[in-house]
Amino acid sequence: MLKLESVTVKFSGLVAVDNLNMEVSRSTVHSLIGPNGAGKTTVFNVISGLVRHEGRVYLDGFDLTNVPVHKRVDYGLGRSFQNVIIYKYLSVLNNLMLGYHHKLTYGLLDELLGTYKHSxxxxxxxxxxxxxxxxxxxxxxxxxxxxxxxxxxxxxIDIGRALMSEPKLIMLDEPAAGLTETETEMLKEKIRIIKNEGITVFLIEHDMRLVLDISDKITVLNFGKKIAEGKPEEIVHHPDVIKAYLGTSYSEVK
Ligand SMILES: Nc1ncnc2c1ncn2[C@@H]1O[C@H](COP(=O)(O)OP(=O)(O)OP(=O)(O)O)[C@@H](O)[C@H]1O
Ligand SMILES: [Mg+2]
Known part of the structure:
Protein backbone atom coordinates (compact mmCIF):
# COMPACT_ATOMS: atom_id res chain seq x y z
CA MET A 1 0.00 0.00 0.00
CA LEU A 2 2.92 2.34 0.76
CA LYS A 3 6.01 2.23 -1.39
CA LEU A 4 9.23 4.19 -1.00
CA GLU A 5 11.44 4.17 -4.05
CA SER A 6 15.12 5.19 -3.84
CA VAL A 7 14.44 7.76 -1.12
CA THR A 8 17.45 9.84 -0.10
CA VAL A 9 17.49 12.81 2.28
CA LYS A 10 20.54 15.00 2.72
CA PHE A 11 20.89 17.70 5.39
CA SER A 12 23.86 19.91 4.44
CA GLY A 13 26.27 17.07 3.82
CA LEU A 14 24.73 14.54 6.23
CA VAL A 15 22.90 11.70 4.48
CA ALA A 16 20.00 11.07 6.87
CA VAL A 17 18.24 8.55 4.59
CA ASP A 18 20.33 6.70 2.05
CA ASN A 19 18.63 5.23 -1.02
CA LEU A 20 15.81 3.57 0.90
CA ASN A 21 13.49 1.16 -0.89
CA MET A 22 10.69 -0.39 1.11
CA GLU A 23 7.03 -1.34 1.03
CA VAL A 24 4.38 -1.48 3.73
CA SER A 25 1.58 -3.97 3.09
CA ARG A 26 -2.08 -3.24 3.70
CA SER A 27 -3.62 -4.05 7.10
CA THR A 28 -0.32 -4.87 8.75
CA VAL A 29 1.67 -3.40 11.60
CA HIS A 30 5.04 -2.54 10.09
CA SER A 31 7.78 -1.21 12.38
CA LEU A 32 10.77 0.93 11.57
CA ILE A 33 13.54 0.52 14.12
CA GLY A 34 17.18 1.46 14.56
CA PRO A 35 19.56 3.48 16.73
CA ASN A 36 19.04 7.18 17.57
CA GLY A 37 19.70 9.32 14.54
CA ALA A 38 19.26 6.39 12.12
CA GLY A 39 16.82 8.42 10.02
CA LYS A 40 13.48 6.94 11.17
CA THR A 41 11.63 10.19 11.86
CA THR A 42 13.07 11.60 8.65
CA VAL A 43 11.41 8.74 6.74
CA PHE A 44 8.05 9.74 8.28
CA ASN A 45 8.77 13.36 7.34
CA VAL A 46 9.37 12.26 3.75
CA ILE A 47 6.04 10.43 3.68
CA SER A 48 4.26 13.45 5.23
CA GLY A 49 5.90 15.76 2.68
CA LEU A 50 7.84 17.76 5.27
CA VAL A 51 11.38 17.38 3.88
CA ARG A 52 13.01 17.69 0.48
CA HIS A 53 14.16 14.38 -0.83
CA GLU A 54 15.20 12.36 -3.82
CA GLY A 55 13.16 9.33 -4.88
CA ARG A 56 9.43 8.75 -4.85
CA VAL A 57 6.61 7.95 -2.43
CA TYR A 58 3.53 5.99 -3.56
CA LEU A 59 0.34 5.35 -1.65
CA ASP A 60 -1.96 2.78 -3.22
CA GLY A 61 -0.06 3.23 -6.48
CA PHE A 62 -0.61 6.99 -6.45
CA ASP A 63 2.53 9.11 -6.62
CA LEU A 64 2.44 11.40 -3.58
CA THR A 65 5.88 12.88 -4.16
CA ASN A 66 4.69 16.29 -5.28
CA VAL A 67 1.48 16.46 -3.25
CA PRO A 68 1.67 19.28 -0.66
CA VAL A 69 1.70 18.39 3.05
CA HIS A 70 -1.84 19.53 3.89
CA LYS A 71 -3.31 17.59 0.96
CA ARG A 72 -1.77 14.25 1.93
CA VAL A 73 -4.39 13.70 4.58
CA ASP A 74 -6.97 13.57 1.77
CA TYR A 75 -5.08 10.64 0.27
CA GLY A 76 -5.36 8.68 3.50
CA LEU A 77 -2.29 9.52 5.55
CA GLY A 78 -2.55 10.02 9.29
CA ARG A 79 0.25 10.81 11.68
CA SER A 80 1.10 11.38 15.31
CA PHE A 81 4.39 13.06 16.17
CA GLN A 82 7.36 12.08 18.34
CA ASN A 83 6.51 14.94 20.70
CA VAL A 84 2.89 14.65 21.73
CA ILE A 85 0.81 17.64 20.72
CA ILE A 86 -2.20 18.01 22.95
CA TYR A 87 -4.26 21.07 23.85
CA LYS A 88 -4.28 20.78 27.63
CA TYR A 89 -7.04 23.32 28.17
CA LEU A 90 -9.41 21.80 25.67
CA SER A 91 -11.62 18.82 26.36
CA VAL A 92 -10.81 15.40 24.97
CA LEU A 93 -13.76 15.86 22.61
CA ASN A 94 -12.40 19.16 21.27
CA ASN A 95 -8.90 17.75 20.94
CA LEU A 96 -10.29 14.93 18.82
CA MET A 97 -12.48 17.27 16.78
CA LEU A 98 -9.39 19.25 15.76
CA GLY A 99 -8.32 16.20 13.76
CA TYR A 100 -11.38 16.63 11.57
CA HIS A 101 -10.24 20.06 10.47
CA HIS A 102 -9.29 19.18 6.92
CA LYS A 103 -12.93 18.36 6.29
CA LEU A 104 -14.23 21.50 7.91
CA THR A 105 -14.63 23.61 4.81
CA TYR A 106 -16.76 26.39 6.21
CA GLY A 107 -15.38 29.92 6.37
CA LEU A 108 -15.22 32.50 9.12
CA LEU A 109 -18.51 34.02 8.03
CA ASP A 110 -20.26 30.67 8.42
CA GLU A 111 -18.79 30.41 11.88
CA LEU A 112 -19.86 33.92 12.88
CA LEU A 113 -23.36 33.52 11.54
CA GLY A 114 -23.68 30.00 12.86
CA THR A 115 -24.91 28.81 9.51
CA TYR A 116 -26.50 25.51 8.70
CA LYS A 117 -23.34 24.34 6.91
CA HIS A 118 -21.32 25.15 10.00
CA SER A 119 -23.55 23.32 12.42
CA ILE A 157 -5.79 11.09 22.26
CA ASP A 158 -3.02 12.29 19.98
CA ILE A 159 -3.37 9.00 18.09
CA GLY A 160 -7.15 9.37 18.15
CA ARG A 161 -6.83 12.77 16.52
CA ALA A 162 -4.84 11.21 13.68
CA LEU A 163 -7.66 8.66 13.29
CA MET A 164 -10.24 11.43 12.86
CA SER A 165 -9.35 11.89 9.20
CA GLU A 166 -10.16 8.21 8.52
CA PRO A 167 -6.63 7.36 7.33
CA LYS A 168 -5.73 4.22 5.39
CA LEU A 169 -2.28 4.40 6.90
CA ILE A 170 -1.33 5.83 10.26
CA MET A 171 2.25 6.67 11.22
CA LEU A 172 3.10 6.54 14.91
CA ASP A 173 6.46 7.94 16.01
CA GLU A 174 7.53 6.40 19.33
CA PRO A 175 4.06 6.19 20.86
CA ALA A 176 5.38 4.23 23.86
CA ALA A 177 8.08 6.74 24.81
CA GLY A 178 7.52 7.89 28.39
CA LEU A 179 4.74 5.40 29.06
CA THR A 180 4.61 3.12 32.09
CA GLU A 181 4.50 -0.62 31.56
CA THR A 182 0.74 -0.71 32.10
CA GLU A 183 0.20 2.17 29.68
CA THR A 184 2.38 0.39 27.11
CA GLU A 185 0.20 -2.71 27.42
CA MET A 186 -2.86 -0.52 26.85
CA LEU A 187 -1.21 1.05 23.82
CA LYS A 188 -0.41 -2.37 22.38
CA GLU A 189 -4.04 -3.38 22.65
CA LYS A 190 -5.14 -0.13 20.96
CA ILE A 191 -2.73 -0.64 18.08
CA ARG A 192 -4.22 -4.11 17.55
CA ILE A 193 -7.70 -2.59 17.54
CA ILE A 194 -6.62 -0.01 14.95
CA LYS A 195 -5.14 -2.75 12.76
CA ASN A 196 -8.34 -4.79 13.08
CA GLU A 197 -10.22 -1.78 11.73
CA GLY A 198 -8.28 -2.34 8.51
CA ILE A 199 -5.95 0.62 9.09
CA THR A 200 -2.32 -0.01 8.24
CA VAL A 201 0.03 0.97 11.07
CA PHE A 202 3.55 2.21 10.34
CA LEU A 203 5.34 2.37 13.68
CA ILE A 204 8.63 3.81 14.92
CA GLU A 205 9.43 2.48 18.36
CA HIS A 206 12.37 1.73 20.65
CA ASP A 207 10.39 -0.51 23.02
CA MET A 208 11.44 -3.82 21.52
CA ARG A 209 8.98 -5.92 23.50
CA LEU A 210 6.17 -3.91 22.00
CA VAL A 211 7.70 -4.05 18.52
CA LEU A 212 8.30 -7.80 18.62
CA ASP A 213 4.82 -8.48 19.96
CA ILE A 214 2.75 -6.56 17.45
CA SER A 215 4.75 -6.23 14.24
CA ASP A 216 3.99 -8.28 11.16
CA LYS A 217 7.16 -6.96 9.59
CA ILE A 218 10.14 -4.91 10.72
CA THR A 219 12.56 -2.74 8.75
CA VAL A 220 15.85 -1.82 10.40
CA LEU A 221 17.70 1.40 9.60
CA ASN A 222 21.27 2.25 10.52
CA PHE A 223 22.89 5.50 9.38
CA GLY A 224 20.01 5.99 6.96
CA LYS A 225 20.48 2.63 5.27
CA LYS A 226 18.21 -0.39 5.43
CA ILE A 227 20.27 -3.16 7.04
CA ALA A 228 17.54 -5.76 7.51
CA GLU A 229 13.88 -6.46 6.92
CA GLY A 230 11.65 -9.34 7.89
CA LYS A 231 9.44 -10.95 10.51
CA PRO A 232 10.23 -10.29 14.20
CA GLU A 233 11.85 -13.72 14.67
CA GLU A 234 14.12 -13.10 11.68
CA ILE A 235 15.08 -9.63 12.88
CA VAL A 236 16.08 -10.66 16.42
CA HIS A 237 18.48 -13.23 15.01
CA HIS A 238 19.90 -11.05 12.26
CA PRO A 239 23.64 -10.57 12.96
CA ASP A 240 23.78 -7.01 11.56
CA VAL A 241 20.79 -5.94 13.67
CA ILE A 242 22.28 -7.48 16.80
CA LYS A 243 25.54 -5.67 16.11
CA ALA A 244 24.08 -2.27 15.22
CA TYR A 245 21.13 -2.04 17.58
CA LEU A 246 19.77 -4.90 19.62
CA GLY A 247 22.74 -6.57 21.24
CA THR A 248 22.35 -10.25 22.01
CA SER A 249 19.66 -10.01 24.70
CA TYR A 250 16.67 -10.23 22.37
CA SER A 251 17.73 -13.30 20.41
CA GLU A 252 16.42 -15.37 23.32
CA VAL A 253 13.06 -13.55 23.35
CA LYS A 254 11.64 -15.41 20.36
N1 LIG B 1 15.80 19.21 9.92
C1 LIG B 1 17.02 18.68 10.06
N2 LIG B 1 18.12 19.38 9.76
C2 LIG B 1 19.35 18.85 9.89
N3 LIG B 1 19.59 17.60 10.31
C3 LIG B 1 18.53 16.85 10.64
C4 LIG B 1 17.18 17.34 10.55
N4 LIG B 1 16.33 16.37 10.94
C5 LIG B 1 17.10 15.32 11.26
N5 LIG B 1 18.41 15.59 11.10
C6 LIG B 1 19.53 14.67 11.31
O1 LIG B 1 19.27 13.52 10.53
C7 LIG B 1 19.64 12.34 11.22
C8 LIG B 1 18.43 11.43 11.35
O2 LIG B 1 17.53 12.01 12.27
P1 LIG B 1 16.12 11.35 12.65
O3 LIG B 1 15.43 12.32 13.53
O4 LIG B 1 15.45 10.92 11.41
O5 LIG B 1 16.60 10.08 13.47
P2 LIG B 1 15.71 9.00 14.26
O6 LIG B 1 16.09 7.67 13.71
O7 LIG B 1 14.29 9.39 14.25
O8 LIG B 1 16.32 9.12 15.73
P3 LIG B 1 15.59 8.98 17.19
O9 LIG B 1 15.48 7.50 17.46
O10 LIG B 1 16.58 9.63 18.11
O11 LIG B 1 14.28 9.69 17.13
C9 LIG B 1 20.23 12.78 12.56
O12 LIG B 1 21.61 12.84 12.43
C10 LIG B 1 19.62 14.16 12.74
O13 LIG B 1 20.46 14.96 13.52
MG1 LIG C 1 12.93 9.97 15.69
Missing part, protein backbone atom coordinates in the same frame (compact mmCIF):
# COMPACT_ATOMS: atom_id res chain seq x y z
CA UNK A 120 -23.86 20.27 10.15
CA UNK A 121 -20.10 19.92 9.84
CA UNK A 122 -19.57 20.49 13.56
CA UNK A 123 -22.09 17.79 14.21
CA UNK A 124 -20.32 15.40 11.85
CA UNK A 125 -16.99 16.16 13.52
CA UNK A 126 -18.54 15.50 16.91
CA UNK A 127 -20.07 12.20 15.82
CA UNK A 128 -16.75 11.11 14.34
CA UNK A 129 -14.96 12.09 17.57
CA UNK A 130 -17.38 9.96 19.57
CA UNK A 131 -16.81 7.03 17.18
CA UNK A 132 -13.02 7.37 17.48
CA UNK A 133 -13.24 7.73 21.27
CA UNK A 134 -15.27 4.55 21.36
CA UNK A 135 -12.73 2.72 19.21
CA UNK A 136 -9.77 3.68 21.40
CA UNK A 137 -11.75 3.29 24.61
CA UNK A 138 -11.79 6.89 25.89
CA UNK A 139 -15.48 7.63 25.50
CA UNK A 140 -16.04 8.18 29.25
CA UNK A 141 -13.28 10.82 29.17
CA UNK A 142 -14.69 12.98 26.35
CA UNK A 143 -15.73 15.83 28.65
CA UNK A 144 -12.46 16.01 30.60
CA UNK A 145 -9.73 18.58 30.06
CA UNK A 146 -6.99 16.77 28.17
CA UNK A 147 -4.27 18.22 30.41
CA UNK A 148 -5.69 16.53 33.50
CA UNK A 149 -5.26 13.03 32.06
CA UNK A 150 -2.28 10.74 32.65
CA UNK A 151 0.37 10.93 29.93
CA UNK A 152 -0.58 7.55 28.46
CA UNK A 153 -4.08 8.82 27.74
CA UNK A 154 -2.80 12.09 26.29
CA UNK A 155 -0.74 10.07 23.82
CA UNK A 156 -3.76 7.97 23.01
Missing amino acids: TLERKAMLKAIEVADLIGVKPLLGMLAGTLPYGYQKL
Whole structure:
Protein backbone atom coordinates (compact mmCIF):
# COMPACT_ATOMS: atom_id res chain seq x y z
CA MET A 1 0.00 0.00 0.00
CA LEU A 2 2.92 2.34 0.76
CA LYS A 3 6.01 2.23 -1.39
CA LEU A 4 9.23 4.19 -1.00
CA GLU A 5 11.44 4.17 -4.05
CA SER A 6 15.12 5.19 -3.84
CA VAL A 7 14.44 7.76 -1.12
CA THR A 8 17.45 9.84 -0.10
CA VAL A 9 17.49 12.81 2.28
CA LYS A 10 20.54 15.00 2.72
CA PHE A 11 20.89 17.70 5.39
CA SER A 12 23.86 19.91 4.44
CA GLY A 13 26.27 17.07 3.82
CA LEU A 14 24.73 14.54 6.23
CA VAL A 15 22.90 11.70 4.48
CA ALA A 16 20.00 11.07 6.87
CA VAL A 17 18.24 8.55 4.59
CA ASP A 18 20.33 6.70 2.05
CA ASN A 19 18.63 5.23 -1.02
CA LEU A 20 15.81 3.57 0.90
CA ASN A 21 13.49 1.16 -0.89
CA MET A 22 10.69 -0.39 1.11
CA GLU A 23 7.03 -1.34 1.03
CA VAL A 24 4.38 -1.48 3.73
CA SER A 25 1.58 -3.97 3.09
CA ARG A 26 -2.08 -3.24 3.70
CA SER A 27 -3.62 -4.05 7.10
CA THR A 28 -0.32 -4.87 8.75
CA VAL A 29 1.67 -3.40 11.60
CA HIS A 30 5.04 -2.54 10.09
CA SER A 31 7.78 -1.21 12.38
CA LEU A 32 10.77 0.93 11.57
CA ILE A 33 13.54 0.52 14.12
CA GLY A 34 17.18 1.46 14.56
CA PRO A 35 19.56 3.48 16.73
CA ASN A 36 19.04 7.18 17.57
CA GLY A 37 19.70 9.32 14.54
CA ALA A 38 19.26 6.39 12.12
CA GLY A 39 16.82 8.42 10.02
CA LYS A 40 13.48 6.94 11.17
CA THR A 41 11.63 10.19 11.86
CA THR A 42 13.07 11.60 8.65
CA VAL A 43 11.41 8.74 6.74
CA PHE A 44 8.05 9.74 8.28
CA ASN A 45 8.77 13.36 7.34
CA VAL A 46 9.37 12.26 3.75
CA ILE A 47 6.04 10.43 3.68
CA SER A 48 4.26 13.45 5.23
CA GLY A 49 5.90 15.76 2.68
CA LEU A 50 7.84 17.76 5.27
CA VAL A 51 11.38 17.38 3.88
CA ARG A 52 13.01 17.69 0.48
CA HIS A 53 14.16 14.38 -0.83
CA GLU A 54 15.20 12.36 -3.82
CA GLY A 55 13.16 9.33 -4.88
CA ARG A 56 9.43 8.75 -4.85
CA VAL A 57 6.61 7.95 -2.43
CA TYR A 58 3.53 5.99 -3.56
CA LEU A 59 0.34 5.35 -1.65
CA ASP A 60 -1.96 2.78 -3.22
CA GLY A 61 -0.06 3.23 -6.48
CA PHE A 62 -0.61 6.99 -6.45
CA ASP A 63 2.53 9.11 -6.62
CA LEU A 64 2.44 11.40 -3.58
CA THR A 65 5.88 12.88 -4.16
CA ASN A 66 4.69 16.29 -5.28
CA VAL A 67 1.48 16.46 -3.25
CA PRO A 68 1.67 19.28 -0.66
CA VAL A 69 1.70 18.39 3.05
CA HIS A 70 -1.84 19.53 3.89
CA LYS A 71 -3.31 17.59 0.96
CA ARG A 72 -1.77 14.25 1.93
CA VAL A 73 -4.39 13.70 4.58
CA ASP A 74 -6.97 13.57 1.77
CA TYR A 75 -5.08 10.64 0.27
CA GLY A 76 -5.36 8.68 3.50
CA LEU A 77 -2.29 9.52 5.55
CA GLY A 78 -2.55 10.02 9.29
CA ARG A 79 0.25 10.81 11.68
CA SER A 80 1.10 11.38 15.31
CA PHE A 81 4.39 13.06 16.17
CA GLN A 82 7.36 12.08 18.34
CA ASN A 83 6.51 14.94 20.70
CA VAL A 84 2.89 14.65 21.73
CA ILE A 85 0.81 17.64 20.72
CA ILE A 86 -2.20 18.01 22.95
CA TYR A 87 -4.26 21.07 23.85
CA LYS A 88 -4.28 20.78 27.63
CA TYR A 89 -7.04 23.32 28.17
CA LEU A 90 -9.41 21.80 25.67
CA SER A 91 -11.62 18.82 26.36
CA VAL A 92 -10.81 15.40 24.97
CA LEU A 93 -13.76 15.86 22.61
CA ASN A 94 -12.40 19.16 21.27
CA ASN A 95 -8.90 17.75 20.94
CA LEU A 96 -10.29 14.93 18.82
CA MET A 97 -12.48 17.27 16.78
CA LEU A 98 -9.39 19.25 15.76
CA GLY A 99 -8.32 16.20 13.76
CA TYR A 100 -11.38 16.63 11.57
CA HIS A 101 -10.24 20.06 10.47
CA HIS A 102 -9.29 19.18 6.92
CA LYS A 103 -12.93 18.36 6.29
CA LEU A 104 -14.23 21.50 7.91
CA THR A 105 -14.63 23.61 4.81
CA TYR A 106 -16.76 26.39 6.21
CA GLY A 107 -15.38 29.92 6.37
CA LEU A 108 -15.22 32.50 9.12
CA LEU A 109 -18.51 34.02 8.03
CA ASP A 110 -20.26 30.67 8.42
CA GLU A 111 -18.79 30.41 11.88
CA LEU A 112 -19.86 33.92 12.88
CA LEU A 113 -23.36 33.52 11.54
CA GLY A 114 -23.68 30.00 12.86
CA THR A 115 -24.91 28.81 9.51
CA TYR A 116 -26.50 25.51 8.70
CA LYS A 117 -23.34 24.34 6.91
CA HIS A 118 -21.32 25.15 10.00
CA SER A 119 -23.55 23.32 12.42
CA THR A 120 -23.86 20.27 10.15
CA LEU A 121 -20.10 19.92 9.84
CA GLU A 122 -19.57 20.49 13.56
CA ARG A 123 -22.09 17.79 14.21
CA LYS A 124 -20.32 15.40 11.85
CA ALA A 125 -16.99 16.16 13.52
CA MET A 126 -18.54 15.50 16.91
CA LEU A 127 -20.07 12.20 15.82
CA LYS A 128 -16.75 11.11 14.34
CA ALA A 129 -14.96 12.09 17.57
CA ILE A 130 -17.38 9.96 19.57
CA GLU A 131 -16.81 7.03 17.18
CA VAL A 132 -13.02 7.37 17.48
CA ALA A 133 -13.24 7.73 21.27
CA ASP A 134 -15.27 4.55 21.36
CA LEU A 135 -12.73 2.72 19.21
CA ILE A 136 -9.77 3.68 21.40
CA GLY A 137 -11.75 3.29 24.61
CA VAL A 138 -11.79 6.89 25.89
CA LYS A 139 -15.48 7.63 25.50
CA PRO A 140 -16.04 8.18 29.25
CA LEU A 141 -13.28 10.82 29.17
CA LEU A 142 -14.69 12.98 26.35
CA GLY A 143 -15.73 15.83 28.65
CA MET A 144 -12.46 16.01 30.60
CA LEU A 145 -9.73 18.58 30.06
CA ALA A 146 -6.99 16.77 28.17
CA GLY A 147 -4.27 18.22 30.41
CA THR A 148 -5.69 16.53 33.50
CA LEU A 149 -5.26 13.03 32.06
CA PRO A 150 -2.28 10.74 32.65
CA TYR A 151 0.37 10.93 29.93
CA GLY A 152 -0.58 7.55 28.46
CA TYR A 153 -4.08 8.82 27.74
CA GLN A 154 -2.80 12.09 26.29
CA LYS A 155 -0.74 10.07 23.82
CA LEU A 156 -3.76 7.97 23.01
CA ILE A 157 -5.79 11.09 22.26
CA ASP A 158 -3.02 12.29 19.98
CA ILE A 159 -3.37 9.00 18.09
CA GLY A 160 -7.15 9.37 18.15
CA ARG A 161 -6.83 12.77 16.52
CA ALA A 162 -4.84 11.21 13.68
CA LEU A 163 -7.66 8.66 13.29
CA MET A 164 -10.24 11.43 12.86
CA SER A 165 -9.35 11.89 9.20
CA GLU A 166 -10.16 8.21 8.52
CA PRO A 167 -6.63 7.36 7.33
CA LYS A 168 -5.73 4.22 5.39
CA LEU A 169 -2.28 4.40 6.90
CA ILE A 170 -1.33 5.83 10.26
CA MET A 171 2.25 6.67 11.22
CA LEU A 172 3.10 6.54 14.91
CA ASP A 173 6.46 7.94 16.01
CA GLU A 174 7.53 6.40 19.33
CA PRO A 175 4.06 6.19 20.86
CA ALA A 176 5.38 4.23 23.86
CA ALA A 177 8.08 6.74 24.81
CA GLY A 178 7.52 7.89 28.39
CA LEU A 179 4.74 5.40 29.06
CA THR A 180 4.61 3.12 32.09
CA GLU A 181 4.50 -0.62 31.56
CA THR A 182 0.74 -0.71 32.10
CA GLU A 183 0.20 2.17 29.68
CA THR A 184 2.38 0.39 27.11
CA GLU A 185 0.20 -2.71 27.42
CA MET A 186 -2.86 -0.52 26.85
CA LEU A 187 -1.21 1.05 23.82
CA LYS A 188 -0.41 -2.37 22.38
CA GLU A 189 -4.04 -3.38 22.65
CA LYS A 190 -5.14 -0.13 20.96
CA ILE A 191 -2.73 -0.64 18.08
CA ARG A 192 -4.22 -4.11 17.55
CA ILE A 193 -7.70 -2.59 17.54
CA ILE A 194 -6.62 -0.01 14.95
CA LYS A 195 -5.14 -2.75 12.76
CA ASN A 196 -8.34 -4.79 13.08
CA GLU A 197 -10.22 -1.78 11.73
CA GLY A 198 -8.28 -2.34 8.51
CA ILE A 199 -5.95 0.62 9.09
CA THR A 200 -2.32 -0.01 8.24
CA VAL A 201 0.03 0.97 11.07
CA PHE A 202 3.55 2.21 10.34
CA LEU A 203 5.34 2.37 13.68
CA ILE A 204 8.63 3.81 14.92
CA GLU A 205 9.43 2.48 18.36
CA HIS A 206 12.37 1.73 20.65
CA ASP A 207 10.39 -0.51 23.02
CA MET A 208 11.44 -3.82 21.52
CA ARG A 209 8.98 -5.92 23.50
CA LEU A 210 6.17 -3.91 22.00
CA VAL A 211 7.70 -4.05 18.52
CA LEU A 212 8.30 -7.80 18.62
CA ASP A 213 4.82 -8.48 19.96
CA ILE A 214 2.75 -6.56 17.45
CA SER A 215 4.75 -6.23 14.24
CA ASP A 216 3.99 -8.28 11.16
CA LYS A 217 7.16 -6.96 9.59
CA ILE A 218 10.14 -4.91 10.72
CA THR A 219 12.56 -2.74 8.75
CA VAL A 220 15.85 -1.82 10.40
CA LEU A 221 17.70 1.40 9.60
CA ASN A 222 21.27 2.25 10.52
CA PHE A 223 22.89 5.50 9.38
CA GLY A 224 20.01 5.99 6.96
CA LYS A 225 20.48 2.63 5.27
CA LYS A 226 18.21 -0.39 5.43
CA ILE A 227 20.27 -3.16 7.04
CA ALA A 228 17.54 -5.76 7.51
CA GLU A 229 13.88 -6.46 6.92
CA GLY A 230 11.65 -9.34 7.89
CA LYS A 231 9.44 -10.95 10.51
CA PRO A 232 10.23 -10.29 14.20
CA GLU A 233 11.85 -13.72 14.67
CA GLU A 234 14.12 -13.10 11.68
CA ILE A 235 15.08 -9.63 12.88
CA VAL A 236 16.08 -10.66 16.42
CA HIS A 237 18.48 -13.23 15.01
CA HIS A 238 19.90 -11.05 12.26
CA PRO A 239 23.64 -10.57 12.96
CA ASP A 240 23.78 -7.01 11.56
CA VAL A 241 20.79 -5.94 13.67
CA ILE A 242 22.28 -7.48 16.80
CA LYS A 243 25.54 -5.67 16.11
CA ALA A 244 24.08 -2.27 15.22
CA TYR A 245 21.13 -2.04 17.58
CA LEU A 246 19.77 -4.90 19.62
CA GLY A 247 22.74 -6.57 21.24
CA THR A 248 22.35 -10.25 22.01
CA SER A 249 19.66 -10.01 24.70
CA TYR A 250 16.67 -10.23 22.37
CA SER A 251 17.73 -13.30 20.41
CA GLU A 252 16.42 -15.37 23.32
CA VAL A 253 13.06 -13.55 23.35
CA LYS A 254 11.64 -15.41 20.36
N1 LIG B 1 15.80 19.21 9.92
C1 LIG B 1 17.02 18.68 10.06
N2 LIG B 1 18.12 19.38 9.76
C2 LIG B 1 19.35 18.85 9.89
N3 LIG B 1 19.59 17.60 10.31
C3 LIG B 1 18.53 16.85 10.64
C4 LIG B 1 17.18 17.34 10.55
N4 LIG B 1 16.33 16.37 10.94
C5 LIG B 1 17.10 15.32 11.26
N5 LIG B 1 18.41 15.59 11.10
C6 LIG B 1 19.53 14.67 11.31
O1 LIG B 1 19.27 13.52 10.53
C7 LIG B 1 19.64 12.34 11.22
C8 LIG B 1 18.43 11.43 11.35
O2 LIG B 1 17.53 12.01 12.27
P1 LIG B 1 16.12 11.35 12.65
O3 LIG B 1 15.43 12.32 13.53
O4 LIG B 1 15.45 10.92 11.41
O5 LIG B 1 16.60 10.08 13.47
P2 LIG B 1 15.71 9.00 14.26
O6 LIG B 1 16.09 7.67 13.71
O7 LIG B 1 14.29 9.39 14.25
O8 LIG B 1 16.32 9.12 15.73
P3 LIG B 1 15.59 8.98 17.19
O9 LIG B 1 15.48 7.50 17.46
O10 LIG B 1 16.58 9.63 18.11
O11 LIG B 1 14.28 9.69 17.13
C9 LIG B 1 20.23 12.78 12.56
O12 LIG B 1 21.61 12.84 12.43
C10 LIG B 1 19.62 14.16 12.74
O13 LIG B 1 20.46 14.96 13.52
MG1 LIG C 1 12.93 9.97 15.69
